[in-house]
Amino acid sequence: MSDPTPQPEAATHTFRLTLAYDGTDFFGWQIQPERRTIQGTLARVIRETIGEETLPQGSGRTDTGVHAFGQTVSLTLTADVPADRLHRALNRRLPSAIRILTCEAAPGFHARAGVLNKTYEYRVFPRRTPGSREERICLPHIARFAWDCRWPLQLEPMQQAATALIGTHDFSSFAARDPDRTRRAEESGEPLNNIRTIFASEWLQQDNLLIYRVTGTGFLHHMVRNIVGTCVEIGASRIPADSISAILAAKQRGAAGVTAPPQGLHMMQVVYRDHPTTEGATT
Template sequence: MALAGTHPRTFRAVLEYDGTDFHGWQVQAGRRTVQGVLEEALASILSARVPVIAAGRTDAGVHALGQLVSFRAATGIPPERLAAALNSRLPPDAAILSLEEAPADFHATRDARSKVYRYLVLEGRTPRPLLRRTTWRVPVRLDLRRMREAARCLVGRHDFASFRTNPGPEGEGRGTVRRVLRVDLRRRGGLLALEVEGEGFLYNMVRAIAGTLVEVGRGRWEPGRVAEILAARDRRAAGPTAPARGLVLVSVAFGPPRTAGRRRSPGGRKLDPRPPARPRMVRKAGRRRPGPPGEAMP
């Protein structure tokens, strides 16, 4: 509960959720959202409304293994007890993985330096019921070599207008230029995983990249066409927007903002989105240069 006379403290947390039954992250009147259920759980503990900020506003149906959030609350409850209390009140499709006190000025959106998204494609004609909520099933085996060749041109700082579905719900005042740090593709059994790490993303950008690379993998387009699509700056040139269910926000790296007029050494702290006992399925990202956060939903 909130304590009279207690000074507000800033908290930083990592949140995991199955996005299937949520209408995205952001609070919407009359709709079930991740932000909504988290703020309701906090209010029930602290007897006060506590706004929660996220590093990225995931869209309806998109999942998260490591969504970074922050909030300020006047409470004397230790972080570990607050995390336990939240998990006892959150629905089964959302959970706090870690929670700690942060510097007073920490802001999950502004302090995010990069994000890692993973898109999962299930190859083949055989349905996999246990994977239906987290994968896009494509009925053929994709050509991984061609997809990797096509993806090389996406790494770096580019205008990704061809991979944006509209300006997004709230527009994008920073234009359409973003910096992608890496694009990895790998196969494990019948699952093909696309991972994209970037300093910021446009609305539906990762899903548009996934849809475009699948066209290449199916043999419908040559790998070189992706560079042409990038140069076109026209959404109509790219492939389809892949379904939301295959996309997951894996992790968020954060750190202090860039100092004007002075170069900073690369890097940003990343909270591990999974308990230590679990084996990591994704290798840690390499060192990176800090950059502006992306506020759109990939």
């Protein structure tokens, strides 16, 4: 006769990881059948190393070809493994395109809960400088991580556009269609909310690159890439520099510029309300 006494649930141990990855050869973060993804690769390596089936949770989804210097991940295991040993063991098995920068015990932590802000960078390699017909060569090790842009770009109007994005706005004009988000909203009965707050938005020149750095409460699907594409069109004099207010007011994706390619986008840092920030790698 079986014992009717309920068995206590196994204790769990939660870890906070900071990941850097080269997303070139991956189909984004989120696990997908028959496709190589960051989340799927990490889950497989955990299974092979620890012997547990678990799905690590990221602070957000990065798309195919997008990179990270500071993706935050929460991981829950039943195995009582010291964080330093887990860190070493996983890095030994992970492909060289993925590296765990930090690993620490973090009871109660979840990568998608309590996020204060996120920071992204986007890198553009302009082949030509304004007023010149000569083209510079974007070397292969740069091309994997930047937009090799054929247009000469004026930095000042791009900065003007970036500054106009600071504040709380409806960013529908910079949001790509997201079927998963639409489905979740329909199931919950709540309308889609495309209002976000941008705390910092600026273009910088670093060596041969133009770098867009943006920090906000959160970002819609393709939002940063659509902002960059619009700023680049402004820098190329295809869109007026003072058009950001009108683009935001339109609340229509067609009002903004092109979508920048994925390889220039880098997730840099996630800051949490109740957990100290762990710095990612530096460039």
